[in-house]
Amino acid sequence: MIDVQGTAQTDPAGGGSHAGAEPLILVATSGTGGDILPFIILSQGLLQRGRQVLMLVPRFHEPRVAAAGIPCLTFGTDEAWQALLSNPDLWDERKGWGVIWRGLVPHLGALREFIAQLPAHESCVVLTHPILVPMAALARSVRPDLRIVAAYLAPANLCSSHDMLTAGSLRVPAWVPIPWRQALWKLIHRGWIDPVTLPHLNAARGQAGLPAVAHFFEHMLAAPSVSMGLFPSWYAPTAPDWPASFSDGDFVAPGAQCTATLSSELQQFLSSGDAPIVFTPGTGHQHAARYFTAALQALQRLGRRAIFVTPHAAQLPAALPPHVLWQAHAPFCALLPRAAALVHHGGIGTTADALRSGTPQLIVPFAYDQFDNGLRARQWGVAEVLLARRLSARRMQRQLARLLSSPDVARACSALALKMEQGPDLPWLLDRVEAALFAPPAMPSNPLRD
Structure with a gap:
């Protein structure tokens, strides 16, 4: 009915x-x-x-x-x-x-x-x-x-x-x-x-x-x-x-959907240190405990700050350190321009958000079109791909380190962001x-x- x-x-x-x-x-x-x-x-x-x-x-x-x-x-x-x-x-x-x-x-x-x-x-x-x-x-x-x-x-x-x-x-x-x-x-x-x-x-x-x-x-x-x-x-x-x-x-641009401002907690976190890495497995993913555990370990190896975005807090590590902030939701059109990189599942909307903001991407696909989206972003030089079934803290750290330090990735991200802005x-x-x-x-x- x-x-x-x-x-x-x-x-x-x-x-x-x-x-x-x-x-x-x-x-x-x-x-x-x-x-x-x-x-x-x-x-x-x-x-x-x-x-x-x-x-x-x-x-x-x-x-x-x-x-x-x-x-x-x-x-x-x-x-x-x-x-x-x-x-x-x-x-x-x-x-x-x-x-x-x-x-x-x-x-x-x-x-x-x-x-x-x-x-x-x-x-x-x-x-x-x-x-x-x-x-x-x-x-x-x-x-x-x-x-x-x-x-x-x-x-x-x-x-x-x-x-x-x-x-x-x-x-x-x-x-x-x-x-x-x-x-x-x-x-x-x-x-x-x-x-x-x-x-x-x-x-x-x-x-x-x-x-x-x-x-x-x-x-x-x-x-x-x-x-x-x-x-x-x-x-x-x-x-x-x-x-x-x-x-x-x-791509469907967010337009009026991006009128929401960042929360005061998020604003304060962003202003208190270096640009963080944003991690999300997607809004519907409730089984990403291994993903977040690997992310926390990779961050410790990299010495970086991060924001974990998921409405399902039960899959997060029991206690997050001060350099990691959890948010149930966040407007990516406002957040990603202030992020150092985005680690995500490869959903097409999230991929487009990162392309639009010029943010380097580490794509961790689980299923569906996510594998294809990851490879397309990689072909454009703005992303690396780490299959979810091969996920480990060491691999995540290594791929993120390359993305964050590569001038070629930075140039490709800027070029695609400009392409989308002029589209x-x-x-x-x-x-x-x-x-x-x-x-x-x-x-x-x-x-x-x-």
């Missing part, structure tokens, strides 16, 4: 205040904070342009969406979401996808259920995180012509054989022939993805009167009317095997999003495409 929160602009049972006017844009996303925030920023921008917007998110994220002033639908319960985050397999590169998928299965019909309640004359379109594309496609059983736009936060999720840097933690060298890469993807999908996802998905599609699909990721790539990247083409150029409808975009702004990206949603004759070009 879905729950409607703050939807004063929408009355699905009674005709709707926007019937015959603006189409309703349903913005669907799930995941941790890094998956939610870009869609919140886009939704706010669309609302400010006079668009009718309604977000669909897990109930756990409803307070954040409501605080941003966006009407929303929710699915699931806080308890179920907490159980998902508490599962250590969530951060296993082979098992994590199954944990996520099984959490979504009970709610595959949520978007379909809502759209079925809309008056037939009320127009709607869907902007969705790729993980909810199967949910959006199910809604075509009640709206066969439903326009679905998939917005990809990271290039790894497009599963290209032409631009395949990694297969999980396994690096794929440039010399590996395309047919071998295609065979590797086939092995991954048929061995690990399809057996987990297809039984549940095809059962839901059958109940909705839709035909079964043979391959999960092929369905995800083919179902959207349009696909677009929420990353710039210089970060990952369009690959030949991406959807034909794909259009490039840009497209949020209005340009919103133009791209509206073009994808409403299909005008042409879309504006990216001034930094090359």
Whole structure:
């Protein structure tokens, strides 16, 4: 079942205040904070342009969406979401996808259920995180012509054989022939993805009167009317095997989301010594005790100060020394320009924050697109990569020492920060999003495409 929160602009049972006017844009996303925030920023921008917007998110994220002033639908319960985050397999590169998928299965019909309640004359379109594309496609059983736009936060999720840097933690060298890469993807999908996802998905599609699909990721790539990247083409150029409808975009800049100031405690800490190293395993990671233990040991070897950022304090060492400050949350757009380096999991939002601020990065990937993001940042000369399964204090110390002392890294960080500063702004990206949603004759070009 879905729950409607703050939807004063929408009355699905009674005709709707926007019937015959603006189409309703349903913005669907799930995941941790890094998956939610870009869609919140886009939704706010669309609302400010006079668009009718309604977000669909897990109930756990409803307070954040409501605080941003966006009407929303929710699915699931806080308890179920907490159980998902508490599962250590969530951060296993082979098992994590199954944990996520099984959490979504009970709610595959949520978007379909809502759209079925809309008056037939009320127009709607869907902007969705790729993980909810199967949910959006199910809604075509009640709206066969439903326009679905998939917005990809990271290039790894497009599963290209032409631009395949990694297969999980396994690096794929440039010399590996395309047919071998295609065979590797086939092995991954048929061995690990399809057996987990297809039984549940095809059962839901059958109940909705839709035909079964043979391959999960092929369905995800083919179902959207349009696909677009929420990353710039210089970060990952369009690959030949991406959807034909794909259009490039840009990272979603924080904009008004970065109005928060640093806490007084954080301000005081920053002012009391050298620039610290910031450590975070991601907002949703609750199983990073080994990560923080290694970080503390590496800091002692380096003689550096640090800030540990995690809302889950139970995974921190029992007692932190005075040169290490814990913060549950911190606005990275304000913090990172004052940091010596950032050690993080390789989430695309955190990676972009560090690129934007010109901060050297040590990326410690656990699962998902994190491996690919780490290698892309490394190729640009702004990062080192230390696989989570190989994590040790000695390796962390060695990699950080190189990052902090390298003039080449400093120059590369400054160059990329300038590139991002001179790149497209949020209005340009919103133009791209509206073009994808409403299909005008042409879309504006990216001034930094090359």
